[in-house]
Amino acid sequence: MEKKSLSDNDTDTFTHMESASLNNAQIGVILPRGPTESADEHNHSPDGQVRRSYTKSGIQGLFSSKYVFLCALFATMGGILFGYDQGVVSITLVMPQFLEQFPDVSPTAPGAGFKKGLMTAILELGAFIGALNQGWIADKISRKWSILTAGCIFLIGAALQTGAVSFAMMTVARFVGGVGVGMLAMVAPLYISEIAPPEIRGTLLVLQELSIVTGIVIAFYITYGTRHIPGHWSWRLPFLIQMIPALFMVAGVFMLPYSPRWLCQRGRDEEALRTLAKIRELPTSDERVLREWCEIRAECSYCKEASEKKHPNLTSPGLWNTIKLQLALYVDCWKMPIYKRTQVAVGLMFFQQFVGINALIYYSPTLFETMGLDYEMQLTMSGVMNICQVVACVWSLWGMDRFGRRKLLLGGAFCMFLAHFIISILVGKYNGKWTDNTAPGWASVALILFFMLSFGATWGPIPWAMPAEIFPSSLRAKGCAFGTMSNWGNNFIIGLITPPMLQNIGFGTYVFFCCFSALSGIWVYFLVPETAGRTLEQMDSVFKDKSTVEEVENRAAILSRLMEQSMERPTSS
Structure with a gap:
């Protein structure tokens, strides 16, 4: 058989798949447009041909991909x-019944500021x-x-x-x-990105930030309602209620499909095809399903080959070699040229916390x-x-792709700086x-409400979504992990230091967050490029390096081989 090469259009489709997590690229097989087909159902390629997509992009696509949407929820x-x-x-933390049980965090107790911060922030350390x-574990x-x-x-x-029943027990429990x-x-965005059609992947990923702020609001109003209950159940009941959604989630796991990508990583290719067809609600013979299946296999094959090429001495079987290989891949994220992308992922999460958002959430009363x-x-x-943050986060589902990441980050930094600056003046002048x-x-x-609206529309969702766009696929999981760990680590620091700051420096707390809001804008201006609407190949020019060109070429060759093999498969449903 004559070897079938990968066309420019196929390569373009494959490239778009890699950047689809947030730019809503379309995956599909190249087909001529029929006389009855709507232009809305396709994405045009440069030569006038069109690619059929699974569904419409954005929020509209959620309603036509109900199974995936339910799994993502x-x-x-x-x-x-x-x-x-x-x-x-x-x-x-301000309930009298709670302070009676835990006098260590009572305002009059010695070292209460530090202990209150530790009890709060230990969650982030965990x-x-x-x-x-x-x-x-997920792998x-x-x-x-x-x-x-x-x-x-x-x-x-x-x-x-x-x-x-004690400060120590509550701290360990948190x-x-x-x-x-x-x-x-860590695993929810990874799972969603691997099961979602590319057209709605970005929208589903923003659900992570939306679910966080929704959880904050639910918790607030539950505790707001239980505070009048006499006795310790005023604070125990809110902690008990959080087990209800956790039980629903645990029960629902048994109905979730495996990730097709994970199945391919484990060599279970046929099961991956059946699972992919199930979550796309299409037969296994559908050309779009077959193509995406080949793309997933190509990605897994390339990642394995890339690891063997970079670290040939660590690819032999054995637990110790596996551990060393994983550590080596983490180290690769801090080597040039990937270092520039890693510092963006880590820096976004650093400033997300140091502009003071969780200081407001934890200690707003x-x-x-x-x-x-x-x-x-x-x-x-x-x-x-808290409701202001939810409203702003919902707006970001539409605004993040429309206005771009960089502009929103700069605008958000300026608005947050302005809010903290004026608050620090007012608190410094009128305190007492x-x-x-x-x-x-x-x-x-x-001004605090203005800050929450500004943050919720900009620095809230973007640091969670942007890292998935900037890393080459061979290091994407590791790069995103660094961003997530940066969030938790800095969240822990903020939760720990805020109570002593409020106790000891008063309005200086707002000056502190004001300075970091200003620094966040300066950092974005000089070091964070615009990534909205860019493909994987274009990320090289965005970051002025060549870290993905060879990757795309090698992956395209693998995809060509797998597509040729898939055409020889017997048709089945």
């Missing part, structure tokens, strides 16, 4: 659990450990069963938090729960108290603040004198 329940565990401490280990036992493992660990942590949410936050609001109004405005100056107090509250 189950996977992103981990984001709800993370957000819930973050938000539940906001009101709990999440860091969970995210660090979830990569090899070993599958994305599906790693979600189950993480859910069970979270349930153990939630049960311990519900029954906690650490255990953090391990679970860190594992879930305390912050509003410093602005002169009474207890009930502190809680009410904390709820409004709010009773006679209610207008500046409400102005400060309004």
Whole structure:
């Protein structure tokens, strides 16, 4: 048989698949356009031919891919659990019943600021450990069963938090729960990106951030409602309730399909084809399914070959060699030229935390108290603040692709800087004198709401979504892992230092976050390029390196070979 070469259009299709996580590229087989086919169902190639896609892009595509959407909702329940565990401490920390059980974090206790920060932030330290280990766990036992493992660990942590009777027990319980949410936050986007049609992959990935802020809001209003319950159940009940979505998620795991990519990694190619056809709701003989199946196999083959080429001494069988190979791939992320991409992923998560978002989420009632609001109004405005973030995050589903990542990051940095700058002036001038100056107090509250809207539309979703766009596929999982670990590590630091800062430097806390908001804008201006609408090949020109050209060429050759083999398969359904 004459060897079939890969056409330019095929190569273009394959390249687009790699960058499809957020630019909504279209995958499909090249077909002539029929007289009854709508132009909306295709993506034109340069020579006038069209590629059939699975579904429409964006939010519209969710309704025509119901099975994948349902699977993604189950996977992103981990984001709800993370957000819930973050938000539940906001009101709990100021409940008299809670402070009675845990006098160590009472405002009058010695070292209360540090202990309050430790109890709050230990969740993020656990999440860091969970995210660090979830990569090899997900590769070993599958994305599906790693979600189950993480859910069970979270349930153990939630049960311990519900029954906690001492500061030490609550701290350990939140650490255990953090391990679970860190594992879930790592595997959920990975699983979604591997099962979603490329047209809606970006939209589904933004669901992760949306689920986090939704969890925060749910936790806030549950604790807002239970605070009037007499006795310890006022704070134990919110910790118990978080087990309900976790149980739903654990039960739902058994109905989730395996990731086709993971099946191909394990050499289960035929099962991968059947699974892919099931989640696309098409027969195995469908040309689009066959092509995507070949692309997945090509990606897996290339990643294996790339590892063998870079680290030939570590590819032989054995546990120790496997561990050393995984560590070597992590190190590769910090070598030139990939280093520039890694610092973007890590830096985005660093500044996401150091502009002060979780300081507001964790300690919003305390912050509003410093602005002169009474207890009930502190809680009410904390709820409004969290709703503002949800609204802004929903807007980002539409705005992130329309306006681009870089512009939104720069605009968000400026707005956050402005909010912190004015708040620091008002708090510094009127602190302790709010009773006679209610207008500046409400102005400060309004600026916090403005900050939440700005963050929720820009620095909230973009750092979660952007890393998947910038790394070559052979290092994408490792690069994204560094970004996730940066989030947890810096989240832990912010949760730990905020209470002592509020106690000791007052308005200086806002000056601190103001400075980092300004630095985030400067950093983005000089070091973060625009990636919206760019293909994998174009990332080389964006970062001014050649790290993906050879990769694309090699992968295209593998794809050509696999496509030729797939054409020889007997037709089946």
